[in-house]
Amino acid sequence: MARGELRIYLGAAPGVGKTYTMLEEAHRRAERGTDVVVAFVETHGRKHTQAMLADLEVLPRATLTYRGAEFTEMDLDAVLARRPEVAVVDELAHTNVPGSRHPKRWQDVQDLLDAGIDVLTTVNVQHLESLNDVVAQITGVEQRETVPDAVVRAAEQVELIDMTPEALRRRMAHGNIYKPEKIDAALGNYFRTGNLTALRELALLWLADKVDDQLDKYRADHRINVTWETRERVVVALTGGPEGDTLIRRAARIADRTKGADLMAVHVSRNDGLAGADPATLARHRVLVESLGGTYHQVIGADVPRALLEFARAVNATQIVLGASSRGRLAQLFTAGVGVTTTALSGSIDVHLVTHERAGQGRRARRAPAALSRSRRIAGFLTVLLGLPALTWLLHLGAGLSLTNDILIFLAAVVGVALVGGLWPALLAAVAGSLLLNYYFTPPVGRFTIAEGENLLALAIFVTIAIAVSWVVDTAARTTRQAAQAGAEAQTLATVAGGVLRGERPLMALLERLRETFTLDSVTLLDDGAVVAEVGHPICTRPADADAEVTGDGNLVILLKGRALQASDRRIVEAFAAQATVALRQERLTAEAATAKPLAEADRMRTALLAAVSHDLRTPLASAKAAVASLRSTDVHFDDDDRAELLATADESIDRLVRLVTNLLDMSRLQAGALGIAPIDVGAEEIVPRALDDLGPAGRTVRLHIPEDLPYLHADPGLLERIVVNLSANALRHSPHDRPPVITASSLGPAVEIRVIDHGPGIPEDRWGDVFLPFQRLGDRDNHTGVGLGLALSRGLTEAMGGTLTPEETPGGGLTMIISLPTAAGR
Structure with missing residues (x-):
């Protein structure tokens, strides 16, 4: 179906x-x-x-x-x-x-x-x-x-x-x-x-x-790959170079020209995972893109133009922003470059080539770290200086080997030198080995001349193979070292981006991780010259005191005290600086939200107060004024019953006003911590009936079940009476006429529980917390009765006396409010 x-x-x-x-x-x-x-x-x-x-x-x-x-x-x-x-x-x-x-x-x-x-x-x-x-x-x-x-x-x-x-x-x-x-x-x-x-x-x-x-x-x-220009989407390609800021801002201006256009930044990483852009620069570019309302993406591909265009077509991009080539003119003669290739293959996507300061100046390649340590390079040179003469002497003693075998033995020696000392010792071994082979083993022996063409070809092949093998071995060693360094950097940055920023104070955790990673004495973050955060010994408060200084995004500067950083270390520290920008922004937004929340809550309370009190003040005032005005009127003659009814109306309205004002004042004093409390040992059988009497005729309908042997409470009698009055009035308002509220009391360990039980419609359990908020009138059949302070005030008064007020569902339907106060013996 x-x-x-x-x-x-x-x-x-x-x-x-x-x-x-x-x-x-x-x-x-x-x-x-x-x-x-x-x-x-x-x-x-x-x-x-x-x-x-x-x-x-x-x-x-x-x-x-x-x-x-x-x-x-x-x-x-x-x-x-x-x-x-x-x-x-x-x-x-x-x-x-x-x-x-x-x-x-x-x-x-x-x-x-x-x-x-x-x-x-x-x-x-x-x-x-x-x-x-x-x-x-x-x-x-x-x-x-x-x-x-x-x-x-x-x-x-x-x-x-x-x-x-x-x-x-x-x-x-x-x-x-x-x-x-x-x-x-x-x-x-x-x-x-x-x-x-x-x-x-x-x-x-x-x-x-x-x-x-x-x-x-x-x-x-429908496998449609061409771009449909239904909505402007601008993709800016980032290489991780310093021109990225210029490209991002230019792309943002292009996107702003069309309201609702999307801005996307993308970086294409090499799929070998080794050669890549500076992660700190990319992290800073990501922050900039997101601050301008865009999104950051990263894709992997061996062919940069094709990977970039595949991403652009996948997101239905309409425009691509690229930086003009930084390669020199000589390099551009041999290959077209990313910009030209992307433009040629872009199809219906517009491509913007943006000039910048580095355009056409040639790439400044970072100085590649040595493939092997200094000690191993020295060992390689010593092997050449000592090993090749010894090898020549041994081969000369064991005469009878052909020139081919001699060349192979020397080639093996060159490979050994390459494994020990790397490229330059191996090149020296190749040159020295060719000279030794020529002088001692190639006819005419004892002269640097070669009589036969085959021997010349053999020596040329030897030199070529020796150089090639040396280069391959050195490249492999260099790549291995780069891979290890990239793995360490990736692990450090993953820890920074993951675990550190999930803490409650991400900025301090970030700076502490930076200090631990590089065993520094102190790390200080400055924003426009002012100290924002500091970990370690507080001895570094200005650039002159620092052993290293790293600039973050905008006016942020990280000062490091303890030791000088190597060039490879600065890349990681710059990534930390970029993450520090994010962490600082996150903490400031959190602080602003925390500051705004009380203001919003106060505004909500003020609005609710005005909405509730404006009605509940006017109603009894209007009733009392109408009753008094009628009694003072000389136009109408009232008999005794009418006069008594009008006086009762005025009296009841004034009582309502007194209760309202009293509740408001008590709530204000309670929130300010200025409410006076005088607890004594008192019995619930004294307080509860007196509270019901305050409710007038309606209070006499409430049923009581209070044991005679109930322990004394330690509470303020006046406040406890107010609590019972508020809860009982609330229960009466919600109870059906044929099932009036019930008040029971019982002892439970070191406390006495007074339960005010109604059989009304009740309140869903997920809303129980809301009933204690000021100015809430959940479930009121008459939404114009009271300002919703009764339960909030009752809980505050109970807690002020060291007790609790909690709701519970009444079996068969309704709500039970439980007052739990310490006994005289258990306090």
């Missing part, structure tokens, strides 16, 4: 018309004879959307009961049993009520697709998992319902439903999206023009990436 196809209508913002457009498509398919059913559509009371359901088959919803309340969800089993050709399923990111087959609706949709049913669905851009945090930063609203990007990207069709911010705000103002009482708040918050513009751009960019994925897949499926 073929899998069904998924078509998603992606909304840039709520209210742009994605559900309406989805239903239009459902009507079009139904008119063409397709079997279409509406599995679930949420109209939100919008009459135009409601009208679109006409003439469409709408399946009944499933009713689920959760924590004493009823909810409706899409009936997945009914849709599967009905097996339509097309199912219309609204709100893909929706979270199902516990008890459903799947936690999320997008998982229900996967079942429909697996059953071969095509699905039309909707989702807003703020619900995409990858954009969730970005949307929260823009709008200030965190979306708890998300759908994985992979689910949306896997859809056969994704259609963006878009609308200009001005048009969407007009729709909002005309009442086409929300109810009239919500319009002003929406326009002033989520639906601000800046928010809508940002959401619109996010949706366009995300969809552009989706289109890129589809294009790449199409080109791969």
Whole structure:
């Protein structure tokens, strides 16, 4: 059975018309004879959307009961049993009520697709998992319902439903999206023009990436290698030379000319793994590319132009930026060079050859390290000076060997010298051996002349082979040494890039690793002349004190104290310096984030406080003022009952104000550490009834189960009473009328636990931590009651007395709050 196809209508913002457009498509398919059913559509009371359901088959919803309340969800089993050709399923990111087959609706949709049913669905851009945090930063609203990007990207069709911010705000103002009482708040918050513009751009960019994925897949499926200039992608080729900075900045300017263009830097490494660019320079170039918004890549290939073009075509690049050849004119006469070859083979990709300071000046080859140690070279020369005369004497004594055998023996001696001392001793041995063979063994003997042509050819072959063997042996030794050095450098850099930067303080760990690696006394990092970090003995604070100085990116300088560095060591230190730039930037960003977090939290608290208190202050004030104004009025005559009711209203409203102000002041003092606590030994049977009396008639409905032999608590009576009042009031607010709250108490080791139990709808376990945040009113049936300080204040007061306040699920449904305080004997 073929899998069904998924078509998603992606909304840039709520209210742009994605559900309406989805239903239009459902009507079009139904008119063409397709079997279409509406599995679930949420109209939100919008009459135009409601009208679109006409003439469409709408399946009944499933009713689920959760924590004493009823909810409706899409009936997945009914849709599967009905097996339509097309199912219309609204709100893909929706979270199902516990008890459903799947936690999320997008998982229900996967079942429909697996059953071969095509699905039309909707989702807003703020619900995409990858954009969730970005949307929260823009709008200030965190979306708890998300759908994985992979689910949306896997859809056969994704259609963006878009609308200009001005048009969407007009729709909002005309009442086409929300109810009239919500319009002003929406326009002033989520639906601000800046928010809508940002959401619109996010949706366009995300969809552009989706289109890129589809294009790449199409080109791969059809084996299309030519570049399709659907989007500007600029690739800059880096050699690891000093011209890299110029090339990167030039490529960035080219990319900036087209908004949305991609910048990619690529370095082609030789596939022998030995000869390569300076890793420190490449690391610095990587930092620069990423700071300009680009990405860094590294590929391996023996043929640099072909490897570069293969990468460019793979990413569908439109332009390549290369540096002009640094080779001299003589070298360019023999080979075309990377730039010319790349241009000739680039096809439809534009190639920019950028001039720089080193262009045409010839390559400055780094001085190659000696293949063998100095002692071995000396031993090679001694072998030539002592061994060849001795060999000549021995061969002269054992006369009778042919000239061919003499030449072979001398050739073996040259190879031995090459193995002992390397190239130059071997070359000396080849020249000296040819002279000795000529003088002592080639007729006429005793003269540097050669009578026969064959002997001349034999000596010439001897010299040629001797030089060639010497060169091969020396090259092999040099390559072995380079490989060992490259392996050591790679291992050191891998350790730096991996283990060090994963620490909590990457910069200090990096500098400490540098000090240990080269056994230095101290390592100091300067930024624009100021000491940023230092490890070891603090004796190096300025360049004059340093034994070595290495420049990092920008104004960063690393000063090393302890010993002078060799040229090969400086390469690794420069790589450390490049990584230090990354580590310093990471620590500064972390510090900025840590500084911004309290400010953001304070701003959130202030906003929540203003939103909550503005309502909860006005309501009792308005009630009290209305009651007092009515009593003072001379236009209306009130009897005793009316007057008593008005006085009770005023009294109750003032009590609410007193509780509100008291909670706010106590919370402020608690956070400032200025709340006075006077703990004494007190019984729970004294505190709890008194707290319930403060709740008035409602408090008398709470059932108590407190043992007479309960140990004394060590607590502040006034604060404990406040805690019980807050928890009991909260439990009363959430408990059904036929099942009032219950308060029990019991001893548990050195503590007494007071449990405030309600049988209301409860709160999911993953939200228990949120109930103790100030200004949270989770699960309130009346969202306009209280400012959400009760539980936060109660936990703070409990902890201030050395106790704990923790939630627990009530068996059978509901929430239990457990106050645990030390006993008088166990404190």
